[in-house]
Amino acid sequence: MDDMDGMEKKRKAGVTMEGLNSSQHKAVTHGEGPVLVIAGAGSGKTRTLVHRMAWLLDQGVPPESILLLTFTRRAAQEMLHRAGRISGQACNRVVGGTFHASANMLLRRHGHHLGFGGGFTIIDRGDAEGIVNLIRNSLGLVGKDKRFPSKRIILNLLSGAINKSRKLEDLICETQSHLIEFTNDIIKIRKGYEEFKLNNALMDYDDLLVNWQRLLAESVQARMEISSLFRYILVDEYQDTNLIQAQIVRLLAYGHDNVMVVGDDAQSIYSFRGADFYNIMRFPEQFPGAEIIKLEQNYRSVQPILALTNAVIAQAEEKYTKELFSEIEGKVKPVVYSARNEAGEARFIVEKMKSLVKAGTEEKEIAVLFRSGFHSYKLEMELAAHSLDFEKRGGMKLTEAAHIKDVLSFLRVLINKWDNLSWNRILLQLEKIGPKTALKILDRILADDEPITALAAYKTTAKWKGALQRLAQAMAGMDRLELTPSGVFDLVMEYYRPIFERIYHDDYPKRARDLEQLKALIGGYGDLQSFVDDTTLDPPENAPGAQETAPKKLILSTIHSSKGLEWDVVFVIGLSEGRFPHQKTLPESEQWEEERRLLYVAATRARKQLFLTYSRTIMTPDRKFLNVVMSPFLREINPGLYIHEDPAPATGGNVFAYRSDPESAIPEPTPLNKTTVQSARTEFSKGMAVRHPFFGIGKVKEIPAPRRIEVHFDRHGDKLLHLDYAKLEVME
DNA sequence: AGAACTATGTTTTTT
DNA sequence: ACATAGTTCT
Numbered sequence: 001m002d003d004m005d006g007m008e009k010k011r012k013a014g015v016t017m018e019g020l021n022s023s024q025h026k027a028v029t030h031g032e033g034p035v036l037v038i039a040g041a042g043s044g045k046t047r048t049l050v051h052r053m054a055w056l057l058d059q060g061v062p063p064e065s066i067l068l069l070t071f072t073r074r075a076a077q078e079m080l081h082r083a084g085r086i087s088g089q090a091c092n093r094v095v096g097g098t099f100h101a102s103a104n105m106l107l108r109r110h111g112h113h114l115g116f117g118g119g120f121t122i123i124d125r126g127d128a129e130g131i132v133n134l135i136r137n138s139l140g141l142v143g144k145d146k147r148f149p150s151k152r153i154i155l156n157l158l159s160g161a162i163n164k165s166r167k168l169e170d171l172i173c174e175t176q177s178h179l180i181e182f183t184n185d186i187i188k189i190r191k192g193y194e195e196f197k198l199n200n201a202l203m204d205y206d207d208l209l210v211n212w213q214r215l216l217a218e219s220v221q222a223r224m225e226i227s228s229l230f231r232y233i234l235v236d237e238y239q240d241t242n243l244i245q246a247q248i249v250r251l252l253a254y255g256h257d258n259v260m261v262v263g264d265d266a267q268s269i270y271s272f273r274g275a276d277f278y279n280i281m282r283f284p285e286q287f288p289g290a291e292i293i294k295l296e297q298n299y300r301s302v303q304p305i306l307a308l309t310n311a312v313i314a315q316a317e318e319k320y321t322k323e324l325f326s327e328i329e330g331k332v333k334p335v336v337y338s339a340r341n342e343a344g345e346a347r348f349i350v351e352k353m354k355s356l357v358k359a360g361t362e363e364k365e366i367a368v369l370f371r372s373g374f375h376s377y378k379l380e381m382e383l384a385a386h387s388l389d390f391e392k393r394g395g396m397k398l399t400e401a402a403h404i405k406d407v408l409s410f411l412r413v414l415i416n417k418w419d420n421l422s423w424n425r426i427l428l429q430l431e432k433i434g435p436k437t438a439l440k441i442l443d444r445i446l447a448d449d450e451p452i453t454a455l456a457a458y459k460t461t462a463k464w465k466g467a468l469q470r471l472a473q474a475m476a477g478m479d480r481l482e483l484t485p486s487g488v489f490d491l492v493m494e495y496y497r498p499i500f501e502r503i504y505h506d507d508y509p510k511r512a513r514d515l516e517q518l519k520a521l522i523g524g525y526g527d528l529q530s531f532v533d534d535t536t537l538d539p540p541e542n543a544p545g546a547q548e549t550a551p552k553k554l555i556l557s558t559i560h561s562s563k564g565l566e567w568d569v570v571f572v573i574g575l576s577e578g579r580f581p582h583q584k585t586l587p588e589s590e591q592w593e594e595e596r597r598l599l600y601v602a603a604t605r606a607r608k609q610l611f612l613t614y615s616r617t618i619m620t621p622d623r624k625f626l627n628v629v630m631s632p633f634l635r636e637i638n639p640g641l642y643i644h645e646d647p648a649p650a651t652g653g654n655v656f657a658y659r660s661d662p663e664s665a666i667p668e669p670t671p672l673n674k675t676t677v678q679s680a681r682t683e684f685s686k687g688m689a690v691r692h693p694f695f696g697i698g699k700v701k702e703i704p705a706p707r708r709i710e711v712h713f714d715r716h717g718d719k720l721l722h723l724d725y726a727k728l729e730v731m732e
Numbered sequence: 733a734g735a736a737c738t739a740t741g742t743t744t745t746t747t
Numbered sequence: 748a749c750a751t752a753g754t755t756c757t
Contacts, residue, residue, distance in 0.1 A: 071747070072747070073747090098747060099747075101747095269745080270745080275747095372743080372744050372745070373743080373744080373745085374742090374743060374744095402748075431736095432735095432737095432756090432757090433736085434736045434737080435735085435736090436734080436735055437735075437736085558745065558746095560744090560746065561746085582744055582745080584744085598745080
């Protein structure tokens, strides 16, 4: 990075191509027409795009005719910044961002206002309460019908449908058909959904893209206008696009086909969100005459790390064959560490970290990656105990926090007075008003032409009447057009602060800082409508003007959020069976393959040193200990590719199904030993009835140690067994 | 009796 | 943050 800084500073005009290999150079200087860059991890995909951007600018292409589509807003900013340094030109006129942000901007420009003016509501997890209540209410199933699906099921169905659906009608239809499976009362459900559909136009992230796609597909004029506006289109992480996004790219390039997409099929990890890596395969069909450039040299990792990551991905069922190689010197093999328990795993990591830091590694060059957010809890505690500072990524977003949503609902109601979900949220904040009462109030006021006035006039003898009046008064005060967004915000806070301090009495000072941040954000907007649109679709992380602060701390991150980043030292933790891949994943499924790619993404983040750790015992949801083995993805790999550190080797028992053969360079994977997996997954607890092939039927008496079990057998008395040896079956 | 509130346990990944 | 069960309020 540093040498590149120097290189970029040295030049004033004329893009330098130093440090690019011939394939990259070819991609960068490709003048016109479609290009597909298929590239491995760490092969300089993003660098190629950055250099192309700089090169285009250097050729005299005006910045505003370049459209840069990336996966995250942060990635776009980073790329624009770098291209600016290389070309010596300001890139702030290049349009860059996520698909959603660009869609929002372009649609606004074409007068297709999105957001809440039309009564659309974005669904997310936090809105579950409102949605489910609306459904239940419209079905007349208030707290009676036990057969009615739970909130969780409805939500899962909705989000499942969202990921796949193209149109609102499909969404409703699909959810409805799933709901029918869960209930026997088809007519009721249908009727309820019809009403639900009428009252609540649902809009999800993909619908925004559909709007964009429709605009481009249906209006030749819009298509012409936009495609002549953006003469060069660059797309990063193309394997993470969904079908609509691919269509949008196709339509955007109408007439000129100057599209360059880069991607790696082996790094496709977002299928649960609708991403389809076949988009990469289909690119040449969509853009006839597309040039395909492969980047196979890795510029990130040392060869031993690459050997291991290659082995991980070599097991994939379906892939473009790419054998990555690296010329970066280094002999340190990745380390696989088997800990006895999670505490041991955490201790190992902290100790290693401390010695690395002592030896001169900067803390910001170390990252810990894991499958799910909660896998790092133990480690977080251990780090805190050693007063090591860290930044956790992949947690909650600013706009997902409850208190931020509270404030946003006021703003949303001001934009759309019939936004029932936001109203619902506001009403629930009042004491003595719960879901039922809120619905009753909503029923009345949403039927009115002026909900706020109707609220003020709401007749009731209940104790909360005063609170309702104060709310109505405050809302009426906010609902004035001459107010600036900041002005509205201040009024909201004036009303909301006492409520805020009551609801979050535990930790409101901490949450108050988020509200300050929101205030700063809102200050950058001229009108409330755009603010509400933007925060809903693609929330900006920082207030305008706030410096993007490069973290100086050690990073803990979910693998998903680590995409596209790299560190000198990477720890991938929680590589136990049942934890990675995620428990519900079935072998030989699409999902299984995606989990494997996830491990690949994680391991390829490392430049110099890679640690893969797992614990032999994990805690189950019901606080029982579960004996587990190494993740199947690691068991498939030739142990010669890593150093196995094992402070307490499992005695007996073939933990590693893989039989190493030092002679064969690329070994055949041994199929997983199903019985081992089975017994490893079985959990035992006190009082459980079990069967032993020789001792017969018995009852678990005690579990003295993680791998030991004491059983009282009907005929043979008490026996202390070792789980590695004993073939115990659980009786149902 | 029904609604609101409190306490407790669990949690896949996210533009 | 959500689900669920159990308790208190109206």
